[in-house]
Amino acid sequence: MEHINPSYRSKSKSNRSATDIAKAIIERDRFALSKAITLAESNDLSKRQISTEIADYLSNHTTPTSIRIAVSGSPGVGKSTLIENWGLQYANQGHRVAVLAIDPSSSVTHGSILGDKTRMEALGQHPNAYIRPSAAGLTLGGVHHATRESIRLCESAGYDIILIETVGVGQSETMAAEMSDVFVLLLLPGAGDEIQGIKRGIVELADIVAINKADEDRMQLATESAKSYRNALGLYHHPIIEWRVPVAMISGLHGFGINQLTDQVNAFCTLSKEKGRFKNKRIKQDIDWLYKSIEQEIGQIITSNPKISATLESFKNLILEGKRSTHSLIYELRTLIHQTFGNPTL
Numbered sequence: 001m002e003h004i005n006p007s008y009r010s011k012s013k014s015n016r017s018a019t020d021i022a023k024a025i026i027e028r029d030r031f032a033l034s035k036a037i038t039l040a041e042s043n044d045l046s047k048r049q050i051s052t053e054i055a056d057y058l059s060n061h062t063t064p065t066s067i068r069i070a071v072s073g074s075p076g077v078g079k080s081t082l083i084e085n086w087g088l089q090y091a092n093q094g095h096r097v098a099v100l101a102i103d104p105s106s107s108v109t110h111g112s113i114l115g116d117k118t119r120m121e122a123l124g125q126h127p128n129a130y131i132r133p134s135a136a137g138l139t140l141g142g143v144h145h146a147t148r149e150s151i152r153l154c155e156s157a158g159y160d161i162i163l164i165e166t167v168g169v170g171q172s173e174t175m176a177a178e179m180s181d182v183f184v185l186l187l188l189p190g191a192g193d194e195i196q197g198i199k200r201g202i203v204e205l206a207d208i209v210a211i212n213k214a215d216e217d218r219m220q221l222a223t224e225s226a227k228s229y230r231n232a233l234g235l236y237h238h239p240i241i242e243w244r245v246p247v248a249m250i251s252g253l254h255g256f257g258i259n260q261l262t263d264q265v266n267a268f269c270t271l272s273k274e275k276g277r278f279k280n281k282r283i284k285q286d287i288d289w290l291y292k293s294i295e296q297e298i299g300q301i302i303t304s305n306p307k308i309s310a311t312l313e314s315f316k317n318l319i320l321e322g323k324r325s326t327h328s329l330i331y332e333l334r335t336l337i338h339q340t341f342g343n344p345t346l
């Protein structure tokens with residue numbers, strides 16, 4: 001047998017067709033799943049093409065029955081620690097857990113620190129768990145696209161609990177909300193000032209709030225903060241009118257309150273399903289994403305036209321010199337776009 005090339009097996013695997021990879025994913029082959037995620041993250045058009053064939057096959061052959069949970073909060077609030085222990089709890093109950101990260105900053109830092117951030121060693125070794133750090137070097141739209149696709153792929157591979165950690169600040173929370181069923185916001189026990197300081201936009205995304213690190217000498221402070229947060233949250237209206245955003249007290253590190261968090265997620269999903277919102281929200285997320293992608297695509301086609309990009313460049317100087325109003329420049333650009341690409345309605 002020495003004459004057999006030892007890399008033969010992996011080579012034959014890497015040459016599998018889109019349908020073969022898709023079938024292997026349905027059979028819960030982790031290698032195929034990772035391969036498909038890498039293809040979806042690729043900037044290479046031919047690889048992207050294979051990835052779309054895999055996606056189409058899976059859409060036709062699988063029905064996701066998962067819960068997508070986004071865990072968000074400031075750096076260091078304890079997202080990874082909670083996800084690891086929460087994920088272990090789910091995995092020990094027989095659920096299949098996939099952990100993904102949304103990291104818009106990976107395009108800047110090239111994800112160098114992300115490996116550390118999503119290490120989750122104990123969960124990573126659990127047979128029911130799959131952890132995928134987000135890819136480095138992707139554009140903002142690329143991060144969004146790759147994470148959405150990764151979620152679908154994991155679901156097709158039978159993962160029914162999808163935990164999404166937001167990494168970095170700003171864009172990641174919005175992205176997470178655009179692709180999850182439940183948005184869990186972690187906060188730290190804090191004084192009144194900090195409560196006033198929570199970013200309004202992010203609080204409005206929350207379906208569940210949890211005061212994390214409610215342990216050791218922070219119990220008293222956590223109890224007081226939970227009360228203040230409950231009052232503050234009373235001012236917001238959740239899109240499901242019957243849902244009062246709960247404020248849990250938890251310790252992701254010591255496991256305290258995680259059961260309660262699971263109950264709240266289940267209660268939220270049950271209500272959301274009763275209201276017919278669960279499925280509709282996913283459909284709306286898909287349609288919104290389609291439109292967003294079209295805008296990005298079209299924008300790219302337009303701005304990569306040499307005549308238009310040169311005109312845009314010259315507009316920058318005009319704005320700098322203060323000679324023309326932006327209003328008239330936009331009008332001129334519109335005319336140029338119509339002349340270049342044609343406008344059937346003119």
Ligand SMILES: Nc1nc2c(ncn2[C@@H]2O[C@H](COP(=O)(O)OP(=O)(O)OP(=O)(O)O)[C@@H](O)[C@H]2O)c(=O)[nH]1
Pocket residue numbers: 073074075076077078079080081082117167168212213214215216250251252253254
């Ligand atoms: N006391 C206590 N410490 C915690 C708890 N959860 C996390 N920590 C500690 O807080 C620090 C940050 O935890 P991480 O889980 O890495 O936090 P994170 O939100 O994922 O951080 P980033 O990914 O960098 O945004 C670590 O030192 C943890 O051990 C908790 O419930 N209680």
Ligand SMILES: [Mg+2]
Pocket residue numbers: 079080081117118165
């Ligand atoms: Mg983390």
